[in-house]
Structure formats: C-alpha cells, structure tokens
Amino acid sequence: MPHSKIMETNSVLLFTSLGKYILCCLLGHAIHGLLVLPLIYFFFTRKNPYRFLWGIVTPLATAFGTSSSSATLPLMMKSVEENNGVAKHISRFILPIGATVNMDGAALFQCVAAVFIAQLNQQPLDWVKIITILITATASSVGAAGIPMGGVLTLAIILEAISLPVKDISLILAIDWLVDRFCTIINVEGDAFGAGLLQSYVERSKLQSSEPQLIQVKSEVPLDPLPATPEEGNPLLKSRHGPAGGAAPGEKESVM
Numbered sequence: 001m002p003h004s005k006i007m008e009t010n011s012v013l014l015f016t017s018l019g020k021y022i023l024c025c026l027l028g029h030a031i032h033g034l035l036v037l038p039l040i041y042f043f044f045t046r047k048n049p050y051r052f053l054w055g056i057v058t059p060l061a062t063a064f065g066t067s068s069s070s071a072t073l074p075l076m077m078k079s080v081e082e083n084n085g086v087a088k089h090i091s092r093f094i095l096p097i098g099a100t101v102n103m104d105g106a107a108l109f110q111c112v113a114a115v116f117i118a119q120l121n122q123q124p125l126d127w128v129k130i131i132t133i134l135i136t137a138t139a140s141s142v143g144a145a146g147i148p149m150g151g152v153l154t155l156a157i158i159l160e161a162i163s164l165p166v167k168d169i170s171l172i173l174a175i176d177w178l179v180d181r182f183c184t185i186i187n188v189e190g191d192a193f194g195a196g197l198l199q200s201y202v203e204r205s206k207l208q209s210s211e212p213q214l215i216q217v218k219s220e221v222p223l224d225p226l227p228a229t230p231e232e233g234n235p236l237l238k239s240r241h242g243p244a245g246g247a248a249p250g251e252k253e254s255v256m
Helices: 002-008 011-045 049-054 057-066 069-082 088-101 104-120 127-142 150-161 166-220
Strands: 237-241 247-254
Touching: 011 049, 011 104, 011 166, 049 057, 049 166, 057 069, 057 166, 069 088, 069 166, 088 166, 104 127, 104 150, 104 166, 127 150, 150 166
Parallel strands: none
Antiparallel strands: 237 247
C-alpha cells in the first residue's frame, strides 16, 4: 500500500523527492508538448503548429479531465476534421492507431519514474541500464492501455529489467493521478500532429502530381493563331467595284 511505504521512510525527504519527481515529469511533458512536437510538425509542413494546437484545445482539455486516450478519441476526430482540415479517411485511420500505439507521454513518465526509484534506493545507473530503460520504456509504452494509470502497470517491466524493487511502484501510485493526466495530453497531442503530418504529405503529393499535367496541357496549345475563316458568300450581296475595276474593301451592295 502507498501509505505503508510512506511510513517506512523519512517523510520530509520522501515528499521532497516526490515533489522533484512531479516537477521533472511536468517539465519534460511541457518541453515535449510545446517545443519538440511543434518543431517536428513545422519542419515537415512549414505551417504554424500552435494554430494547429489551438484547433484541438477541447480534446486536450478532455484528455486532462478523463486521463484516457480512448475516451478522447471521438472528440479528437471531430476537432481535427472540422478545425484543422484533416480528411476523414486520414483521421479515422491515424487516430485510432495512435490511441493504441503512440504513448510518448507514458514513455517519458516511465523513464523518469525508473530513475526516481533507482535514486530512492541509492542504486547507481550505468550506461547499460540507462539504454535498457529507454528501450524497455519505448517497447512497453506501445502495449500500454489507453486508460487511466495504464502506464503504471507496464512500469513493472522496466523495474524488473534493471533489477529494481517492483514494490516501490506504490510511491508512484500515490501521485499518478496528476502526472497521468499530463501524459494523456502528450499522447493525444502526438496523435493529432501525426494526422496533420499525413494530411500535409497527401496535399503536397497531389500538388506535385498535378504539375506535369498542367505543363502537358500548356504544351499542347498551338502557338500559331488559327487562320481566319473565309467569309461565306451571300448570293444577295455583291462587291462594289472601285474606279480601277477592283472591289472597294469592305463595301458590298445588295443585288435587289
């Protein structure tokens, strides 16, 4: 139980460590959600990523309230289609996959939690253990469920991989109600940016494929002007001859 683990250690030191852990998680989520993901979106699309974020404010607020990627999925589909111009076949293909597979917020939280538990038990981490944490967190986050506290369940895999006590997860459970909400925001934000990237790629591909057709149509237009059609003869009109016996230009008279 969380309370029994808290009573076993120094309360002041424990609460200070938990405060630093929460601050580290929130700072990492802020950097990833406000800088890394928008920069990736801008690099590939050359569009304003924060305008894209403004279009999905409602799903992000829902993700914070529900702490579930699966519960936010219908509202996220509606927002990216109506506010950000993502096609239905793209959003309904990318977003369900992202809600199941793309758990970058959970992977970030699991790395910080593993390092926190290692420091709490005063166990040093060498480069092999750090790389093991990164690989295991990435792999386990793919299988994490899109439900509240889904990432905590897979944290045991990481702790077992680096020989840390699994019972210390009880400390994470005591404060996971707050951290998990920000993890969910990062998860659904990454899904939305993925749909936006695919939409931009499809639009750019269509534009490039239409340019050769336009060039071909322009090349088929004849450069020489069309020859003037000869004026059809009218039996009721005849040319008026000038003084020299030739017809004066543009002058005709009626035979009647």
